[in-house]
Amino acid sequence: MEDPAILAEFIAEAREHLSALMDGLLTLENLPEDQFQASINPLFRAMHSIKGSAGFLGLQHLEHLAHATETLLDAMRKGSVAPSPQVTDLLLKVADRLQARIEGLPESEKSGSPNDGELMDKLKACATGKAPPPPVVPAAQPTIPDPLPASSLPQIDPALLQEFVAEAREHLAALSEGLLALESDGKSQGTGGIDPLFRATHSVKGSAGFLGFRGLERLAHAMETLLDGLRKGTVAADRPVTDLLLRVTDRLRAAVDALPADTPAAHDDLIKKIQNVIISGRPDAPAQASPGAGTETQRAQPTLEQPPPAPEAQGADKSATIRVPVEVIDRLMNLASELVLARNQALETLVTPADARGRQLLQRINSVTTDLQQAVMLTRMQPVGTVFNRFPRMVRDLARSLGKRVHLSVTGSEVELDKSVLEKLVDPLNHLVRNACDHGLETPAERLAAGKTEVANLDLSARQEGGQILVRVADDGRGIDPGRVKAKALEKGLVGPQDLEGMTDSQAQSLILKPGFSTAEKVTDISGRGVGLDVVKTNLESIGGTLQIDSVPGHGTTFSLRLPLTLAIIPALVVRASGERVCIPQRDLLELISAANLRARPMSGRFVVELRGQPLETIHLGKVLGLENSGSPGFNRAGFLAVVRAGQRVVALAVDELNGSQEIVVKPLHPLLRGLGLHGGATVLADGLPAPILDIEGVVRAAGPALLAANHSHATAAPSRMEIPSQSAVVFEFGPAERFAVPLSLLKRVDRVLPGQVERIGDRRVARLDTGNLSMIFPDEAMPVGSPDTLPGELFLLTPREGVQGKALVATSILDTTMIPLALKSPPFEHPGILGSTQLGDRLTLVVHPGKLLASSQVEAGRP
C-alpha cells in the first residue's frame, strides 16, 4: 500500500494497540483466575486488529508475526496455555519486535529476518503446548537484518485439514448463494442479508489463519472488509462490486480446494481490487484517496480496524480527546500571547472610559484574555503518566535480569505538566529508577536476612505543590550509608579530609551527587559508571529544578525532584546593559545588589568586587555582549550587580539599570543565533519590543576562564531561593475586606487626618493640612473594593509622588512598612491603578499605583 496517509493512520492505531497489549501483559502474571479472562480478551483483540490491518495493507512480515502472536494469545484465552513468566517474557519480546517493525515502516517490510522466524517458532511451540521456551533475557533494541529464506509450510494434521476444508466449502457455498440473492434483490437488501455472509467469511478467515494458510486468510479478510463496507453503507452494492465479490468467492473456493498449498501473496491481485473498491468505489480505479470521487458510490474510509466479535467498546477507557497537530497548538499560543500583549498595551494607552458600560466592556475583554491565555497554556499540558508508563516494563525487566523482586507502584500519573518540562523529566527518572534497582534495592536473600519483605518496593509519584511539580522516586532498600560515601569520596579525591569535618549525615549523602562518584563495586552496564547523578542534578537545575536526597541507612532512599510547571513562561529579571535590554532568567539569579557602596578592583579586563568579605568576580555585561566600543569600560557605581551561578562558577554581572522582574513567554532562539552561544531564547516585553534572554552559562563562558578559585561562600551554601528583588511598600487598609500596599517609590507623603481637619464641599471632602488642602479620594471611588460601614475618626492620606495634584488616597489604617517583591502576581481584577497583588502573611494584598488610581477615580456617589 503506497498511500502514506493510510500507512500513517495504521501506524498510529497499531501503536495504541501495542501499547494496550504491553500494559496488559505486565499485569497478566499476577492476576487471579477469574480476572484472567477479562484481561486476556482485550489483548487478543488488540493483536487481532494489528494482524488484520497489517494483512489488509499487505504488510506481510508484520502480519505473520502478529498472527503467530494472536495464535498464542488465543490458546491462552482458551485455557490450553497457562500464563507464566516465561510466556510473558516471550510475548513481551515479540511485542518489542512488533513495535520495531511498526516504527520502521515502510522500510521494515522490505526484509524479513531470521530472528522473526525464531520468534515465531517459539510462539508456535508455546501455543501448541510443547515445552515452554527457555526464559528469555530482555534483548537490546531488536534490529531487522537479512531477508528471510522462503518460508516453509507448517505441518498440518491431515484430519484437521479435512475438517477445515469441509467446513470452508460449506461456508463458501452459503456465501455465493447469499451474494447472488443480494445482487438480484438489489440495494433494498439491507444489512440483514449481509450479516450471514460476513460471518461465513469471518469463519473461513479465522480457521485459515489458525492453520497458517496466510494467502487464504488474507483474501478472506479482504472480503470480510468489503462486506463490512457494504453493510455499513460505505460501499455501494452495484454491479462491479458484486461481480468482484463473486469472483473472490470463486477464488476462495479454488484456494480451499488447493490446500494445503498456500502462499501468502497468491491472491494479491484480487486483494488490490478490493482495496480499490473500498477507497474509490471502483475495482480498477487507482488506489488513491480522491476527494469527491464518483457520484453514487460514496467515498469509503478504508476500514483498518477489525470489527471485534463482541460489540463491547474497544478500549472503553479512551477519554474524549482529539488529535491536533503541534503546529496548530503553537499558533494558538502565539495568538494568545499576542492578544495578551495587545491587551496590556490597550490598558496602558486607552483612557479609561467615562461610562460604566465602557469600563465593564474593557474589564470583560481583559478577563477573557487572561482566561484564554491560561486555557491555551493548558493545551500544552500532558499527564506525567506518559513518562511514567515506561517504568513498569523497565522495572520488571531490570528486576528479572538482576535477580531481584521489585514491586513498582506509580501514583499521580494524571498530574499534568507542560510538555517542555515533561521531556526533561525522562532522563533523570530513567537514571534514578535504574539506580534504585541496581544499587538501592537488595536481593531477596539480603532482604530476608535484614528482616524485610522479600519483594522490594519502589514508589514513583507525582504531585503538584504550589507552582511546582514534585516527583519522587522512593525505595525501601539499603539507604545511603554516610560513612561509606565519605570514604569513597575521600578515596576518589573528590573531597579533602578537612571538608569532611563537621559534615552532617545529610550532607555526606549529598556527596553522591558529585561528578565522578560511584559506589558500585563493579561497573555494571546499567548505571555504575559514576557519571550519572551529577548530570541528573545539573540537567534539572538548568531548567530551574532541584534534586533532594533523603535517606535512612538500612531503610531506604527517596529522591525528590522539584520542577517548574512550565518552561514556556519563566520569571526573569529585565536589565539594561550598555543601552540594550536583556533578560536574565531568575533561576540563574542568586542575588541582586546595588553597585553603589562596593569596592571594585580591575583585573584582566574584568573586576573583582568585595561582597561580605569575599572576593567576587564581576563582569561588565555590556562588554561581554559586545555592546561596548571601548575595550575597558568603567565600573558603574550607579548600576547594579546581578550575582549569577553558571555551573560551578558564581560571578556578578554589572548592569546599568534594572527594569523589573517579569514573567516572560520564552520564544525559541532563531537558529542562526545559536552559534553565538550567548542567548537561550527571546521574548517580547510589555512594550512590544523584543528582548533576548541570556544563556547565563554561555555569557560567563564568553567572559573567559575563572579569575578566582571556586567561590565557596556561594557555591556550597545551600542554594536557597535567591534574594527576591523587592521594594519597600506601605501596607494599609480601607474597608473591612481588602488589604493594600503602595510602593514607597510612588509615594510622596503620608498624613494623618483628624475629623476637625476635614471639611465638606459639595460631595467632596477636603482635608486642611499645613502643607495645603487635599481632596480626599476614597479607594472605593477609584476601584471596585469595599468600604467600611462607618469611617473612623482618624484617617490617613497618601499623596502620590507624581500625577494628580491636590488629591490624596484615604486609608483607615496604616499597618506596616515592609518589603514586597518587585515581581507581582496578577491581581484578582484588572484596573489601571492596580499594579498587581502579592501575598503578605496570609493575606492577599493589592499593590496600587496611587497616581494612576487617583487619575482614574470617579465620584459616583456622595458620601454621607
Next chain:
Amino acid sequence: MNSQAGQTTLCMIRLDDQTYGIDMLAIREANQFTQTVRVPGAPPEVLGLVNLRGSLYLLLNLRRMLGLPDRKPGHEDLLIVFRPSQGESFGIVVDSLDDTRVLADRHITPHEADDGIITAIALDKGMSFPLLSPELMYRKAKALINGPQAGPATTNAILLENK
C-alpha cells in the same frame, strides 16, 4: 526559478540609488519598518530582532552585505520577510519596493556567488541589475556568526524549537 515555464517574476527593491531584483516567490510579506532590537554579540550583518504581530523575526543588514553605506533604518523604510523555505523566519530592510517585473529566463544570467549574495544578473529594458538570493543571504549570515570571531558553538537554549 519560478512560476510559468521560462519566466520569472521579480520584485524590484531599492537601496539608495541601487536597484536589485528578488524572486517574488521567495517573499512572504512586506511591511512598514518596525523598531528592531539589536542582538548583543551578533556581527553587524545582523540588524536585529523585530516583533511582527507577536512573532519574532531576525532581520539582516542588507546594506552591509552589499557593501553599501550603512544607515539606521526608519519609518520610511520597508521590511521584507522571506518564506520559511529560504531560511527560518528572517527578513531584510530596504528603502522601497518599486515594481514587479516578469522576465523571460533567457534574460537572466546566473552569477558566481563567491561569498556574495548576488545569484544572477538580469537584463530588462536595456538596463541590467543584480538578482539577490535570500538563501545566500542566510548562508552568509550563518558563516559570519559561526566564523572565527564568534563565541562558543554550543548554547543551552531554553527552547530550541516549539516541538
